[in-house]
Amino acid sequence: MSYDSLPSLKTLFATVTAGVTGTLVYHYMKTKFFAVNDEENIKVSVHVEVPQQTVAYLIGRGGNNIKHIEEETCTSISFIDPGGPCRLGVIRGSKEGVQLAKLQLLKCVEEYGQLETCEIFVSETTIAWLTSEESKKLREIAALSKTRIYIDGQEKPMSLLVRGTYHQIENARECLKTRLKEMAVEDVQLETDTSKNSMVNHVPNPVKTKSQLSERAIDFEILDPTSSDGFCEVMVSVVESPSKFFVQKCGTLSKDLDCLIDDMTEFYSKGDNRLQYAAPKIEIGNLVATLIPDDSCWYRAKVVSIEPDEESDEEETILSVNLVDFGDTVKVKQCYVASLRPDFLTIQFQSIECRMAYIQPKDGVEWSEKAIEVFETLTYCAHWKILMARVESHATVNDRNVYSLKLVDTNTETDIDIAAELVRLEFGCVVDQESSM
The missing domain is CATH 2.40.50.90 (OB fold (Dihydrolipoamide Acetyltransferase, E2P))
Structure with a gap:
């Protein structure tokens, strides 16, 4: 086996501690190399402009959408950020494969532009059942309907914010009704406001206090055999x-984490949300949301150390945080940290x-x-x-x-x-x- 034939890990991040390899690589540059042994097997490449806000929708943690396109078209797709409102999607492969991949990429961009947010009102009992560890129905509904589902549980009645195309939202609504009927849930009041099937600018309610958030127990995933040979x-x-x-x-679980990172990035990328979920006081052991600047994505993290700078303001304080979904320990400025919205703790x-x-x-x-x-x-x-x-x-x-x-x-x-x-x-x-x- 030749190690020289594999690409080396080269990642730009000045604030990251030694040994950090897991989180930044897949979002920043994902490049595959073609071994061309046949001179007639000519590879070409094309560039496609992709709006910055669309990139997270297209790739995700494992690059699931892009990977599907690559496998179908036998191409390699990577993203370059030249600055400005768009990234360049670089497609490499055979002439025919590149053209097919380009069409699919543009189709994904078009689909993103058609996304809507619908608010579905449900009872507190329904929320509890949908999010319980035993049922995990909310994640199942989101996966089946290919939507993103958020929970606004601060007011009564509570609501689900469903993000997707019109047809995906309708599928999510039908999935929700079907699941509730199947489980014969008692005292469920399901009310939907069909007038809100268009985009809504929803402002979240105030974040829970630190003491409330810390009471929510969440553990690390366990490793169990999935086959007869262990x-x-x-x-x-x-x-x-x-x-x-x-x-x-x-x-x-990989897809669930993809969705979670996409949802967190979309949520915390909005200034009003970051302001509302600003962390008033950071302590060692706090669970937080953190931005990795070189990656432009938000992740769940645990604060492991604090390095205050007496000569700088509080926002310049350096925090060491462990990215609990990957294992990396990174250094970030306090201004890149926010309180975790409670429903971002729905998976281990x-x-x-x-x-x-x-x-x-x-x-x-x-x-x-x-x-x-x-x-x-x-x-x-x-x-x-x-x-x-x-x-x-x-x-x-x-x-x-x-x-x-x-x-x-x-x-x-x-x-x-x-x-x-x-x-x-x-x-x-x-x-x-x-x-x-």
Whole structure:
């Protein structure tokens, strides 16, 4: 396997701590390289202007929409920000594939321009049932109807804000009615205001207080097998070393996180919302929303340290925050942090802390920089490729599960046991299971 053939991770971010690889890469530049062995297989490229506000709708965390277009047209699509109101979508591939991809990209841009927001009034009982951990029906309805659904739960009656095209909103309305009938929910009062099927400029109610928000318990996702052989599908988001790295589970949770990041970015990008959800006082341990300036997206985070600057105003205070859905720890200015809107806590934190099972550094002390670099390459760190993982054991560290994993790369013609590959390359040595945790 040749490591030189894989693209290196190069990300511009001056405020990010060492080891940050998981969050910024996929949003900023996603480039695939074509191996052209046949001189007749000529590749071309075209540029398509995409409005800045449309980009989040088009890509998402894993680039789901773009990935679908790429797979259908056998092309590669990346985005360049030259400044100004538009980004450039760069499409590379065969002449025919590029033209098909261009048409699909323009169709997505057109669909975004037709999005509306509809307000659907529901009872408090309905909200509780839709958002309960047991039912998770609200996410299911959003996925089925391909809409974004927000909750405004401060006033009575409460309301759902459904974002999508006219037909998607109607599908969401029908899905909601069907689910309520299926579950035979008692005392549900479902009222819809059909006059509000056009765009509404909705101003959220005041944010909950810190004490109210802290009472809402939310935990990190757990790693369970999804197949009879004990394996599950994961993607590596951040690597500190083979002894400490972070993964995310694949599947519907990936799409849920995509939607969450899109929703947060859309919400906090509006000045009025940021002002209303400004964090009056930041303390270590607070859950917050944070903007990563080089990425232009908003994420959920936990404050881990504060570095006040006595010579500057409070907004220039530097915070270290852990991005709880990826594992990165980054430094940001306090002016880039806001209070979390409560309904942005509807899904569990997605970063899962892990270490490799049955292996340790060759010298038994610490992993070399080269070993860490090779491990990042072997695991496609932040390239969002699926690996097969099997939990060999787990322990609780600082009230959090840490999983000891066997990782297998099935993306190549021959499956690669990543621990065995590190040993073969003389970066590590084998240890027994008890010593590996």
